[in-house]
Amino acid sequence: MKKIYALSICLVFTFLSCKNDAEKKEKIEISEPVAVNETAKESLKIIPISHATMVLTMGEQVLFIDPVGGAKAFKGQESPTHILITDIHADHFDLTTLKEIYNGKAKIIAPKAVAVQLPEALQPNLMVMENGDSKKINGLLIEAMPMYNLRKEALEFHPKGRGNGYIITWEDEKIYISGDTEDITEMRNLEGITKAFVCMNLPYTMPVEPAADAVLDFKPKVVYPYHYSGKNGMSDIKKFKNIVETNNPSIKVETLGWYKKDQIIKDK
CATH class of the missing domain: 1.20.5 (Single alpha-helices involved in coiled-coils or other helix-helix interfaces)
Structure with missing residues (x-):
């Protein structure tokens, strides 16, 4: 007993x-605070910093995307192996931040409009990419995609050919970063995208509805709304999620922590 x-x-x-x-x-x-893909040989980590700024870790490669906010914004992150910049606006390109985070080794990948503004100290590892260019760097295939406005009232913000969106291919992942764009044909015609970061803020990029419609066209496996703070506040990402997942349940919409409460970001 x-x-x-x-x-x-x-x-x-x-x-x-x-x-x-x-x-x-x-x-x-x-x-x-990260999204992790466990299906790759070495996990992909997605770390949102703010608005358009993020860190992507792919095995030994660490990518800083549109780094702004000073070195303090990247406290605790690994040192970058690649720095990708999409455009000239202050929410994507901040020279002070670049100088603070640059380790002398990272490849800086940027369009010409950004490259001409970089001082000599940041030139040695600079790689200029224009729309349509592709480069294989340290096991990553990086393609520069067009990003531009379509609406007449917004054409001044992002003319075609100035900035880059990017597609990054690593292992089984094909990651699309839209940059500042609207629902352009080049986005709608994308194929095989596993993860997509899609902007949606007015008046600078596009409304929620065209963003969702474009996603339904190119059918990524997972889409992350980002860059959704505009002149009049936050875009309705719950509406975006509902449109996408109602019309195609095989597309997963995931939201990440891009903003502090009520924070508004302006492109200009």
């Missing part, structure tokens, strides 16, 4: 211990 009682006590403690461990694990997974 004593043995049975002792065994019962052990089982209760074991159950409670497992339950506590499970609860701890659940809390950690919920609060984890």
